[in-house]
Amino acid sequence: MQSSAFNLCNLPPWVIASRTFNDHPQPLEIQGVRQANRFLFDRLDGIAAAEERALVFNDYMSVKFQLHHWQQQTDTARKSIKNSYLRFLRGWMMDSNSIEGAVLKGWVESRMGLPPTFHKIRIPGIHAEEYMTFAIDRTKGSARTNAINSQLDLLFEYCQFELARKFPDIPTISLYRGTYDASEHEVLEQIAKRQQIVRLNNLVSFTADEERAWEFGSTVWEVRVPLAKIFFFSDLLPNSIMKGEGEYLIIGGEYRVRQVMCTI
Secondary structure, three states, X not given: OOOOOOOOEOOOHHHHOOHHHHHOOOOOOEOOHHHHOHHHHHHHHOOOOHHHHHHHHHHHHHHHOOHXXXXXXXXXXXXXXXXXXXXXXXXXXXOOOOHHHHHHHHHHHHHHOOOOOEEOEXXXXXXXXXXXXXXXXXXXXXXXXXXXXXXXXXXXXXXXXXXXXXXXXXXXXXXXXXXXXXXXXXXXXXXXXXXXXXXXXXXXXXXXXXXXXXXXXXXXXXXXXXXXXXXXXXXXXXXXXXXXXOEEEEEEEEEEEXXXXXXX
16 A cells, blocks of 8 residues: 555554554554543543443533534534534445545545545555545545544544453454455455455445445455554444444555355
8 A cells, every 4th residue: 555654643654554563553543632632531531431431522522623513603614513523424324435435534644644545436546646536525525624634533542542441452353344346456465265465445344243244245354453443433422323333444554354255
């Protein structure tokens, strides 16, 4: 995966994207986010119930980014504030190649240094003409809301905080992805008959439910995903439209995938 020379993370892009990172995960953090929001994370540390922590996080985001004041603004400002990080998560759920999807992929590019490899069409590189399709959608989406990248920074850090509580002392978990276009993914190495190293897009949906993965394609992959590369999961937020669906949004790169055999 072609990477940017810059990012806002504690590790360089080529490390984050590598198969070596997935085999030997390290913590990822967006520089300065936890320090700038110490009050939030100190408070979350003292709350035992995940549901209560989620409500505290939701309230904090609402106040910090004035998301609860959208009705009091002029039409232009109202739309900008109303279109919060939740709007972009919903947009991804509907279509990862939407304008909202471009904004989320753009966040991964700007923070992790990993550009997308697909948005509506395959993107061979950041200097390719196909990249402009993504860039135009990202620009349109970013203009719709207030400090969206900063909102997503906090969402990622909160997700990492919750994953550490949810899976203590576990660096990776097994997730599944169903696809109808497995042959279109870039295969970097064929390890065995049903095992490959595949380059995934910079942000990709997976599920924790193997059976559900079959609903999304005729080929299902099992992947060991580092917790550090999970951007969001469906049970993270209160009243999430994805709640209970077992969906995970993971940061891409080179992954070791195992094709699951259909038992039906």
